[in-house]
Each structure stands twice: as C-alpha cells, then as structure tokens.
Amino acid sequence: MSLTRVSNFAFGLALVLYVVAMVAYFHHLAFRRGRVWAVASGLAYAGVAAHLVSVVARGVAADRVPWGNMYEYSSMVGLLVVAGYLVVERVAKVRSLGGFALGAAVLAMAGATMVYVTPGPLVPALNSYWIRIHVVAAMTGSSLFILGFVFTALFLVQDRKERREAARVEAEPAPALAAVGSGGGLPHDLATSPDEPADRADLEPRRGWLPTAAVLDRLAYRTVAFGFPVWTFAVIAGAIWAEQAWGRYWGWDPKEVWSFITWVVFAAYLHARATVGWRGRRAAVI
Amino acid sequence: MQSRQGTPFQSLSSVWRTLRSMRMALILLLVVALASVAGSLVPQIPNSPQRVAAVYRDHPLLARVYESVGLFDVYGSWWFTLAYALLLVSLASCLIPRTRGLIRSLRQRPQPARELESLRHFVAATVPGRPEDAIERARRLFRRRWYRVSLGNRNEQGLAAEKGLAREVGSLLFHSAFFLLLVGVVYGKGFGFAGQVTVVEGGVFTEAHANYDVPPVEGRFFSEGMHRGFQVRVRDFDVRYRRSGLPRDFVSRVDVREGARTVRTDEIRVNDPLVHDGVKLYQSGYGWAPIIEVRQDGRLLAGGPVVFVTDGSQDQRRAWRGVVKLPSIRPQVGLEFRLLPDPESFVLGAPMLEARNPFLGFTAYRGDLRLTAAQNVFTLDKRGLQVWEEGGIGLGQRAVLPDGLEISFPELRQYTQFRVARDPGTGIVLVAALLVLVGLIPALYSSRRKLWVRAVPDGDGTLVQLGGVALQRRAAFEEEFRALARELVGVARVTERR
Ligand code: HEM
Numbered sequence: 001m002s003l004t005r006v007s008n009f010a011f012g013l014a015l016v017l018y019v020v021a022m023v024a025y026f027h028h029l030a031f032r033r034g035r036v037w038a039v040a041s042g043l044a045y046a047g048v049a050a051h052l053v054s055v056v057a058r059g060v061a062a063d064r065v066p067w068g069n070m071y072e073y074s075s076m077v078g079l080l081v082v083a084g085y086l087v088v089e090r091v092a093k094v095r096s097l098g099g100f101a102l103g104a105a106v107l108a109m110a111g112a113t114m115v116y117v118t119p120g121p122l123v124p125a126l127n128s129y130w131i132r133i134h135v136v137a138a139m140t141g142s143s144l145f146i147l148g149f150v151f152t153a154l155f156l157v158q159d160r161k162e163r164r165e166a167a168r169v170e171a172e173p174a175p176a177l178a179a180v181g182s183g184g185g186l187p188h189d190l191a192t193s194p195d196e197p198a199d200r201a202d203l204e205p206r207r208g209w210l211p212t213a214a215v216l217d218r219l220a221y222r223t224v225a226f227g228f229p230v231w232t233f234a235v236i237a238g239a240i241w242a243e244q245a246w247g248r249y250w251g252w253d254p255k256e257v258w259s260f261i262t263w264v265v266f267a268a269y270l271h272a273r274a275t276v277g278w279r280g281r282r283a284a285v286i
Numbered sequence: 287m288q289s290r291q292g293t294p295f296q297s298l299s300s301v302w303r304t305l306r307s308m309r310m311a312l313i314l315l316l317v318v319a320l321a322s323v324a325g326s327l328v329p330q331i332p333n334s335p336q337r338v339a340a341v342y343r344d345h346p347l348l349a350r351v352y353e354s355v356g357l358f359d360v361y362g363s364w365w366f367t368l369a370y371a372l373l374l375v376s377l378a379s380c381l382i383p384r385t386r387g388l389i390r391s392l393r394q395r396p397q398p399a400r401e402l403e404s405l406r407h408f409v410a411a412t413v414p415g416r417p418e419d420a421i422e423r424a425r426r427l428f429r430r431r432w433y434r435v436s437l438g439n440r441n442e443q444g445l446a447a448e449k450g451l452a453r454e455v456g457s458l459l460f461h462s463a464f465f466l467l468l469v470g471v472v473y474g475k476g477f478g479f480a481g482q483v484t485v486v487e488g489g490v491f492t493e494a495h496a497n498y499d500v501p502p503v504e505g506r507f508f509s510e511g512m513h514r515g516f517q518v519r520v521r522d523f524d525v526r527y528r529r530s531g532l533p534r535d536f537v538s539r540v541d542v543r544e545g546a547r548t549v550r551t552d553e554i555r556v557n558d559p560l561v562h563d564g565v566k567l568y569q570s571g572y573g574w575a576p577i578i579e580v581r582q583d584g585r586l587l588a589g590g591p592v593v594f595v596t597d598g599s600q601d602q603r604r605a606w607r608g609v610v611k612l613p614s615i616r617p618q619v620g621l622e623f624r625l626l627p628d629p630e631s632f633v634l635g636a637p638m639l640e641a642r643n644p645f646l647g648f649t650a651y652r653g654d655l656r657l658t659a660a661q662n663v664f665t666l667d668k669r670g671l672q673v674w675e676e677g678g679i680g681l682g683q684r685a686v687l688p689d690g691l692e693i694s695f696p697e698l699r700q701y702t703q704f705r706v707a708r709d710p711g712t713g714i715v716l717v718a719a720l721l722v723l724v725g726l727i728p729a730l731y732s733s734r735r736k737l738w739v740r741a742v743p744d745g746d747g748t749l750v751q752l753g754g755v756a757l758q759r760r761a762a763f764e765e766e767f768r769a770l771a772r773e774l775v776g777v778a779r780v781t782e783r784r
Binding site: 225228229232233236239240241243244249250257260261264267268270271 | 309312315316319322323471557558559709712715716719720722723726727730731
C-alpha cells in the first residue's frame with residue numbers, strides 16, 4: 001500500500017509541476033524570455049520524471065503493467081503527451097507550444113483523478129499479452145492525436161490571423177508579402193505546402209505569438225502521420241484480443257465505435273492533406 | 287431529342303464521379319459505422335426477438351418508427367446493404383485506375399523533361415570533362431541513392447531519375463487491403479454464426495441449431511445444415527480465485543467427439559478458445575447446477591441438474607437462484623430455490639468460492655404456472671400462484687412436503703458457458719489488417735521525387751544542369767538536392783522556386 005502512496009504523491013507532484021510549467025510556457029509565449037522558457041522546460045522534464053516514478057510505483061504496487069483501468073490509462077496518456085511534446089520541442093525547435101500541450105496533459109490527468117481506482121489485479125479476460133500491446137499502442141496513438149489536435153487548433157487560430165493580415169497587406173500598395181502568408185491565391189502546389197522550406201528546421205519565423213501557420217500545419221501533419229499507423233496497429237491488436245477473449249474481433253461496443261470513428265476522421269484528414277493538397281485550413285476543419 | 291438522351295446519361299456519369307470520389311467513400315464508411323452502432327443499440331430481430339417484442343409492447347410508437355427505417359434488422363435492411371455495396375464499388379472504382387496507373391509507371395522508365403530551368407529546384411555549372419562522363423557520374427550517384435535512372439536518347443546527353451514509387455505501392459496496398467478487409471468481414475458474417483450454450487459438468491453439447499440457449503445468430507448465407515454436428519462433453523470445470531475473491535482463471539476440461547469417437551481432449555480457458563472444425567468455443571461464464579430430484583409417491587417428476595443464476599455475476603457473496611416447475615400435477619407446483627454453496631462464508635459476508643456444506647433453501651408455490659405465456663426458465667410467473675411451503679435441505683438430504691411430494695439434493699455440480707462462433711472470414715480480415723499496416727508505412731513515410739540531368743559541351747568543359755521536384759516532403763528534398771548538387775557539380779547557384 002505504501003507504494004500506492006508513493007505513486008499518488010508522485011502523480012500529484014507531476015501534476016503541480018506540469019501546471020507551473022504550463023504557466024511558464026504561456027509566460028514565455030507572451031513575453032519571450034528565454035530564461036522563462038528554460039525554467040518551463042526544466043519543470044516539464046522534472047514533471048515527466050515524477051510522473052514516471054508514479055507510474056512505475058503503481059505498476060509495482062499492483063504487480064502488473066500500469067495501464068489496466070481508466071485512471072492509469074489517462075495518466076499514461078498525460079505522460080506520453082508531455083514526453084511527445086518535449087521530443088517535438090527538441091527536434092523541431094518549437095518552444096512556444098508547450099503551454100497548450102501541457103494543458104492537454106493536465107486535462108487528461110485531471111480526468112484520471114476523477115476515475116481513480118486503487119491498484120488491483122485484472123479480471124481474467126484482461127489478462128492477455130495482446131491487451132498489453134493494444135493498450136500501449138492505443139495510449140501512444142491517442143497522445144499523438146491529442147498533440148496533433150492541439151497543433152491543428154492552433155494552426156486554425158494562426159491561419160485566420162495571417163489571412164487577415166495578408167488581406168490588409170494586399171489592400172495596401174505593397175502586395176509583395178501577400179503570397180508569403182498562406183498561399184493567398186496561388187495554386188496549392190506552389191503555395192506553402194506541408195514541408196515548406198521557408199520554415200525549415202525552423203528558428204521560429206513568427207507572426208505574433210505563435211509560430212507561423214505553415215510550421216504549425218506541418219507539425220500537426222507529422223504528428224498525425226506518426227499517430228495514424230500506431231492507432232491502426234492499436235485497433236488491430238485490440239481486435240485480435242477481442243477475438244481471443246470473446247470470439248468476435250469487432251462488436252461495436254462504445255470503445256470500438258469511437259476508436260473506429262477516430263480512425264476514419266484522421267484518415268480523412270490525411271486524405272485531405274495528401275491528395276488534394278488542400279493544405280491546412282480545410283483539412284484542419286476536419 | 288439529343289438533350290433528352292443526354293441528360294440521364296450526364297446525371298448518371300455525375301453520380302458515378304461522385305461515387306468515385308474518396309470523400310464519398312469516407313462518408314459511406316461512416317454511414318456503415320453508424321448503422322452498425324444503431325444495430326448494437328436497438329434490439330435486432332435475428333438475435334433477440336423477445337426484446338423486439340418488448341419494444342413493440344412498451345413503446346409502440348417508437349417501435350413503429352424503428353420498423354419503418356429498418357432499425358430492427360439493420361444488417362438485413364436494404365439501405366445497409368446498399369451503403370456497404372456502394373462503399374465496395376466506390377473503393378474498387380478508385381482502386382482499378384490507380385492500379386493501372388501504378389503498373390504503367392512501374393513499367394515505364396522515368397520520362398525526360400524539357401526545361402530544367404523551370405523546375406522547382408535547379409542548379410547549373412560548368413565542369414571539366416566530357417558530357418558523357420558527367421552523365422555517367424550522375425547515373426552512378428543516383429543509383430547509389432536508390433533512384434531508378436533512365437538515360438536519354440542518343441543525340442542529347444541527359445538522364446531522368448525517380449524514387450519513391452514505394453509510396454504509391456504502399457498507398458495502393460493500403461487501400462486494396464482495406465477493400466479486402468471489408469470483403470472478409472462480409473464473407474465471415476455471411477457464412478458464420480455465433481451462439482451461446484450452457485453445459486453442466488458431465489453433460490454433452492451437440493453443435494446444432496436447436497441446442498443453443500437462444501437461437502444462434504446466423505449469417506445470411508448460412509443454412510442450418512452448415513452446423514458441424516460434433517459433440518463436446520464437459521468433464522469438469524474449475525475456477526481459481528485470488529485472495530480478494532475475484533476469479534483468476536476458469537478452465538473447462540472437455541472431450542470433443544465425432545460420432546462415437548473421442549477425437550481430442552482439451553482445456554478451454556479465458557483467452558484460450560478451443561478450435562474444432564472451424565468452430566471456436568470460448569469460455570464465457572460459469573455457475574452452480576445442483577442436481578435436484580422431485581418425487582411424488584416414489585414416482586420421479588423431475589430430476590437432473592438445474593442451472594442456477596446469480597444477480598451480479600462477479601459477486602460471490604449472494605445466493606444463487608434456480609427454479610423447478612412441475613406442470614404435470616394438479617394443482618401445479620413451482621419450486622423456487624436459493625443455493626448457498628458455502629453457508630458459513632455467507633453468514634460472515636465473505637464470498638462463497640468453493641462448495642462446503644452447500645445448502646438449498648426452497649419456497650414451494652401452488653396454483654397455475656401459466657405455461658401458456660412466454661416463459662423464463664429462471665423465474666416463476668407468480669400471478670397465478672400462492673406460497674405453499676418453505677424449507678431447506680443440505681447436500682444428500684431430502685425434504686418431505688404434503689401430498690406425498692419429496693425433494694432431494696443428491697449432488698452439486700458446476701456448469702460452464704461457452705460462446706460458440708464460426709467466422710470463416712477471420713483469417714482474411716487478419717491478413718488484410720496486417721497488409722493495411724504494411725502498406726501504410728511506406729505510404730506515409732516515403733516521398734516521390736524526380737531528378738533530371740542534362741549535359742552539353744561548353745567550351746572545354748561541360749555545362750551540367752540538374753533539376754528536381756519532390757511531390758512530398760519538400761523540406762527534406764531540398765537538403766538532398768543540395769547534397770546531390772554539391773557532389774555532381776560542386777557548390778553552385780541553386781534556385782528554389784515556390
Ligand atoms: C474512393 C475511394 C478512395 C480514393 C480514390 C482514395 C485515394 C487516395 C489517394 C490518392 C491517396 C494519396 C496517396 C499518396 O499520398 O500518394 C490516399 C491516401 C490515404 N487514404 Fe485513401 N482513397 C479512398 C478511400 C479511402 C478509405 C475508405 C480510407 C480509409 C479510411 C482511406 C484512407 C487513406 C489514408 C489513411 C491515406 C494516407 C496514406 C496513404 O497515402 O496511403 N482512403 N487515398
């Protein structure tokens with residue numbers, strides 16, 4: 001039981017660290033102090049460490065993998081969202097989105113506390129290695145989708161702003177900038193496209209607070225493109241498990257329905273992106 | 287005249303075009319999904335006619351609405367079939383031209399381009415040496431980077447190269463596999479069935495339509511004769527519990543018999559079904575089945591295992607309930623039983639995990655059993671009955687009632703429940719699902735790019751032009767292009783157009 005205590009304490013600590021880091025990230029977004037960013041990032045890393053402790057302690061306390069119920073699942077999703085964001089921060093050198101990603105993680109964890117259960121063994125049907133594989137994949141996939149969703153939502157905000165600015169610039173007698181924004185009027189193929197070089201490895205060319213819409217759009221696409229196969233795999237593993245346990249690989253129970261709808265929606269997103277070259281805006285609405 | 291002929295044709299072709307669009311395919315996919323959800327929420331005539339009847343009785347208006355849109359039989363309704371068929375047609379209609387296109391571009395060599403200067407990425411420089419050498423160097427360089435290269439015609443020194451057909455192949459594999467998956471689902475459902483069966487220890491189940499607890503759900507192309515007819519004899523059943531009283535493991539030990547011959551002996555556990563002759567048996571439930579004998583003046587009225595149920599199947603603290611009906615005596619008698627497998631634990635409020643001095647309490651009712659109305663085997667319809675006698679017996683004891691009735695409890699057994707299913711499409715679906723995954727990776731992560739080189743004599747040396755485009759991942763390609771340009775012509779002026 002004391003391990004459970006450790007786990008709960010570490011969970012609370014991680015939550016507090018995330019909240020503070022989130023505030024710091026937003027501060028950085030607003031005032032652009034490099035030092036504040038460093039603090040925010042450090043806090044987020046510390047939060048991840050505490051969160052890891054919590055999860056591991058929980059696993060040891062229950063003597064099984066720590067994702068057997070909704071509480072543990074939500075907690076893991078929160079952990080993966082933050083970890084995923086920190087990877088993005090490293091790789092894409094985008095610093096200003098931390099607040100939003102952490103916000104999503106904090107929500108997931110707050111949700112977790114609402115469905116808290118003391119650690120215990122699983123019913124026999126859940127005792128299969130397929131479920132472990134399935135849940136790991138599902139957690140990774142949903143974390144990536146959450147990140148993708150956050151990026152996409154921010155993209156919409158930023159895109160609208162840029163278009164308004166572009167319109168203003170166009171109205172003035174110096175139209176040179178107009179095309180730079182979000183492809184005002186150019187054929188999509190030539191206009192800003194998912195991997196627009198202008199924003200490469202970006203040192204954050206920005207318009208106001210956020211990275212440009214193109215960067216956000218690309219981040220969103222990358223995250224979703226990574227999440228989609230993972231999610232597909234999760235659904236397949238879940239179906240294999242359901243087949244083993246209940247003799248049907250698909251039964252349209254609410255979980256299955258939602259995972260399927262999520263899958264189709266993100267497939268539609270990828271379609272919109274990959275084919276018509278509807279970049280961003282319309283795809284994002286999906 | 288002409289316009290009158292043209293209009294239906296035009297509208298037909300516009301329908302066709304809509305159908306071929308992938309938006310339509312995705313919408314149809316969602317329609318099918320939502321319909322299936324409805325099918326899982328509203329009771330369906332094929333699997334639960336009684337519940338459908340209950341809706342008609344309790345909510346006649348709602349029932350009429352459901353009926354009019356076919357919600358009581360979603361999978362058999364014309365619109366579900368139509369949506370599914372349209373989905374398949376739609377997918378097929380975009381698969382065929384894409385396959386053709388892919389085969390064409392696989393066969394073809396990369397095509398030469400005219401004006402390299404207008405390409406998105408372009409670089410030109412004069413290098414020493416003959417044009418042939420420059421081209422040869424480019425060919426080797428591109429080859430090393432896994433491009434498909436084709437040399438230009440004789441009178442001009444040039445080559446074209448491309449890479450990333452894996453994307454097309456993967457994408458096509460993904461879509462075809464998804465198509466196959468949909469086909470596999472229909473095939474499996476159409477030729478499969480699923481049912482539930484309860485077997486007491488020592489009992490035998492013969493795999494046939496009539497022997498299921500409720501009629502099994504059978505696919506549209508499934509006929510009764512397609513049941514396999516083998517027999518499953520349950521030798522015994524075991525549950526093991528954790529200390530907390532939650533079950534840890536269930537095991538049914540069974541013999542499978544074909545005719546008189548036992549063909550195998552096996553165990554069925556949760557997550558570990560028995561597969562025989564294409565039919566799978568899954569451990570799905572268990573409970574107590576005491577053997578209860580009722581005699582009147584020495585004549586056996588009822589005897590054999592009686593399946594007991596519990597309310598709240600996980601909670602072993604409660605008593606189990608069972609019913610015996612005696613319609614052949616006048617007035618009719620109904621017996622309601624309460625089984626305590628382990629009375630001592632019951633008194634302590636602890637779960638009753640094993641049978642220890644089991645106790646069977648009963649209440650006897652007299653009157654009319656109303657057997658003409660719809661029956662539930664686990665309850666008595668008490669509207670025509672009055673309480674008559676009460677009592678209780680331990681294992682091996684008997685109770686004597688007035689009128690020469692005698693109840694005895696010679697043995698306590700367990701029963702086990704199996705979900706029995708046959709789905710011949712499972713293999714197809716599994717393979718298709720894996721192919722979906724396999725196709726997805728290159729489709730999402732590789733990108734198509736094309737390169738062209740032209741070399742013309744320029745004074746002593748050669749003017750080498752290199753142009754390229756990428757259809758995806760342009761940022762990554764830009765770096766690649768720079769590296770190629772460096773190797774081929776040394777650093778030079780690279781133009782980027784956007
Ligand atoms: C009429 C039907 C369809 C057509 C014409 C179609 C066409 C396409 C095309 C042209 C691509 C882009 C390939 C590339 O980027 O090279 C694509 C991608 C994709 N499609 Fe479809 N599609 C259809 C139906 C579907 C359906 C029903 C799904 C499943 C939900 C789906 C899921 C996807 C996904 C996930 C991608 C991105 C991965 C990839 O590039 O293959 N598509 N589709």
